[in-house]
Amino acid sequence: MRLITLCALWGGVFFLIIKYRVNLSDIEDRLENVLGINSPLPQVFARPISFIFVFGFPFFATTILAFWVIFPMLPAPLVEINASPILKEILPETTEPPSPSPGIGSTMTRLRDSAIMIYVPSGSFEMGSQDGDMDEQPVHKVNLDTFWIDRAEVTVAMFHTFVKQTNYQTTADKEGHGIAFVDGEWYSQLVGVNWQHPHGLKGPASKNDHPVTQVSWQDAEAYCTWAGVRLPTEAEWEYAARGPKANRYPWGNQPPSPDLVNYYRLHLDTNLGTTPVGSYPKGKSWVGAVDMAGNVWEWVADWYDSDYYKVSPKKNPKGPSRGTHKVRRGGSWAADNTYIYSAHRHNQAGLDPNFRVDDTGFRCAGDAQE
Known part of the structure; x- marks a missing residue:
């Protein structure tokens, strides 16, 4: 069967x-x-x-x-596969040569706070000034690796985002007072001063597009750390301002004028205070950074030592390993032209890491790969 x-x-x-x-x-x-x-x-x-x-x-x-x-x-692939822009960002490219390095003035936007950073190529320059103060001497050659620096100073709006997200309290908030210029008088101690009320409770509130002030060095460092970057070194700041030709000012060697920089307002008129960042595009530096002279003093990373230039290394100097005072750079709306040249190292009694005033702010910097 x-x-x-x-x-x-x-x-x-x-x-x-x-x-x-x-x-x-x-x-x-x-x-x-x-x-x-x-x-x-x-x-x-x-x-x-x-x-x-x-x-x-x-x-x-x-x-x-x-x-x-x-x-x-089959001797060849059936189709040519083109990765989407998103995949090209994620996957390494194996068939094309790497993209060229950024050039002078190239920019990128920082994710955390949307700050625009400008690429500063590696190079060398003569740091210091033979005609300036003694702590700016001797003039010495410095070699720097590539880095990024903020195009403009950190604004009130950006700092507000930082405070809102972290519940951060500034030095002025914790201590309940700060220093401000009142009626043309230098450095008056006021109660209730902070980054939102830089001129005191009776003065105008801070404006979103202006540089944040009444921030100490500690506050500036905390912000940059939150943003994933850092404060620039003295050498980086000066190089971004002066360039390889070591110009006296960010815009060149021409003396300062009201169309180039916000300065000397304490003496010239009654319209005191900061201006919106980037209000003086003619005064930008060789890489395109704005307000590196005037508007507000800017904190840098280094401890201050009047004799540091005598022992400073030639390659990527970072300042003394310890100290009691910090350095400000660039001058401010209250400073005259004896302070706003780019080699000036501003240090005075009381400029410790907790010092804050209504003409001092900061910008951030970051490392870059060659």
Whole structure:
């Protein structure tokens, strides 16, 4: 009985093969229709695949052929795959040369606070001033690696985001007082002064697009750390301001004027205080950084030492390893032209890391790969 059944089964198979007789053109047509491939199929593959094709699995048969037989025979890829912009950011590029390094004035936007940073290429310059104060001497050559520096000073709006996200309290907030210029008088101690009320509770509130003030060195460092960067060193700050030609001012060697810089307002008029960052584009530095002279003094990373230039290393100097006072750079809206030249190192009694006043702010910097 079993023998009769097997004979009948194989007879049926043979009948189907004879009846439907799969030929090469059937399979090749299916390959072209399903996969878009038009390639001759060798005779050796026709017989085994015909059984699969006949018994009701034509798509399965052609798929097997495509992956196991046809694809290896092809001399080149079927399609050119272009990665999406997102994938190109994630996956390493293996077929194209790396993109060129940024050039002078190239910018990027910092993610945490949307600050625009400017690329400063590696180079050397003569740091210091032979005609300036004694702590600016001797003039010495400094070599710096590439770095990024903020295009403008950190604004009130940016600092507000920092405080809101971290619940940070500034030195002035914790101590309940600060220093401000009142009625043209230098450095008056006022209660209630802070970054939101830089001129005291009776004065105008700070404005979002102006540089933040009433921030101590400690506050500035805390902000930069939160933003994923740091304060610039004295050498980096001066190089970004003066450039390889060691200009006297960010814009060159031309004396300061009201269209180049916000300065000397304490003596010239009653419209005292800061201006929106970037209000003096003609006064930008060689890399495009604005307000590196005037508007507000800027904290830098270094401890102060009047004799540091005598022992400063030539490569990437970072200042003394310890100290009691910090350094401000660039002058402010209250300073005259004896303070706003780019080599000036401003230090005075009381400029410890907790000092704050309504003409002092900061900008951040960051490392860059060569």
